[in-house]
Amino acid sequence: MSDRNVNVGLVQMSCTADTDENLKKAIQKIRTAAGNGAQIVCLQELFRSLYFCDVENYDNFKLAESIPGPATEELGKVAKEEGVVIIASLFEKRAEGLYHNTTAVIDADGTYLGKYRKMHIPDDPGYYEKFYFTPGDLGYKVFKTRFATIGVLICWDQWYPEAARITSLMGAELLFYPTAIGWHKDQDDPTNDEQYQAWQTIQRSHSVANGVPVISVNRVGSEGDMNFWGGSFVTNSFGRVVFKASHTEEEIHVQEVSLTKSNEYRTHWPFLRDRRIDSYNPITKRFIDED
Numbered sequence: 001m002s003d004r005n006v007n008v009g010l011v012q013m014s015c016t017a018d019t020d021e022n023l024k025k026a027i028q029k030i031r032t033a034a035g036n037g038a039q040i041v042c043l044q045e046l047f048r049s050l051y052f053c054d055v056e057n058y059d060n061f062k063l064a065e066s067i068p069g070p071a072t073e074e075l076g077k078v079a080k081e082e083g084v085v086i087i088a089s090l091f092e093k094r095a096e097g098l099y100h101n102t103t104a105v106i107d108a109d110g111t112y113l114g115k116y117r118k119m120h121i122p123d124d125p126g127y128y129e130k131f132y133f134t135p136g137d138l139g140y141k142v143f144k145t146r147f148a149t150i151g152v153l154i155c156w157d158q159w160y161p162e163a164a165r166i167t168s169l170m171g172a173e174l175l176f177y178p179t180a181i182g183w184h185k186d187q188d189d190p191t192n193d194e195q196y197q198a199w200q201t202i203q204r205s206h207s208v209a210n211g212v213p214v215i216s217v218n219r220v221g222s223e224g225d226m227n228f229w230g231g232s233f234v235t236n237s238f239g240r241v242v243f244k245a246s247h248t249e250e251e252i253h254v255q256e257v258s259l260t261k262s263n264e265y266r267t268h269w270p271f272l273r274d275r276r277i278d279s280y281n282p283i284t285k286r287f288i289d290e291d
Helices: 019-035 058-063 070-082 155-159 161-169 189-210 261-268
Strands: 005-012 040-043 085-095 098-106 112-117 142-144 149-152 174-179 182-184 214-218 220-223 226-229 233-235 241-244 251-258
Touching: 005 019, 005 214, 019 040, 019 070, 019 251, 040 174, 040 214, 070 085, 070 098, 085 149, 085 174, 098 149, 112 142, 149 161, 155 174, 155 189, 161 174, 161 189, 174 189, 182 189, 189 214, 189 233, 241 251
Parallel strands: 005 040, 040 085, 149 174, 174 214
Antiparallel strands: 005 251, 085 098, 098 112, 142 149, 182 226, 214 233, 220 226, 233 241
């Protein structure tokens, strides 16, 4: 088997309240990544606006848009001009009063391939996403792009091995996680470090368990009471971190990853072979009571 490599581009950036300016900024950074050799470029979660879910405010629903729609059309033009796949996280208005946290995937010829709607929706101080988003109903998705078959999950999905497993079993060669997560401004450094390490570790474990590279792209900058912690990263097919971004600065990074190494790791560490699928039915229960 000949080696198959792909260059993934990560755009870690800060945002403002100006949605048009954020889109222009993202497009400029996509072009820069493409100029540096990127073939697949992933943007962070909800890159068109500030992270509005820190408050429950009905006015924020005005930020939502149709998918496909004007933003995907604009990004489609860029994808075609640059010959890159674009992974774009957007606030989707599906119908009157019905909204999703959604990522669109656009192929390198500008074709809109489809979307994934975030399945796991948090509701925590500073992350009031249940106020805005209906849980995804499209199931887990893979997208056959020009350069690789990719799986896309979104932020809170990161903490669930089931999501990564199912997406990998569907044939994803790479797992992408657009993200918006940060530290409260009043939080101490040891707690900050503990939280970041847990966040990175759980995603690295998805890479190890499934034998695929993971690409996690977070936002950066100060918004309200939150300092978004950046720290975007890429693993190889066995969870080794091959790139990690700054916690404080905007970055555009292009990383070559191997797709053929997945076969090697899966062969030598045959976790998929040894799965006992006949014993996993209890995983569909909320909790297993002793009685």
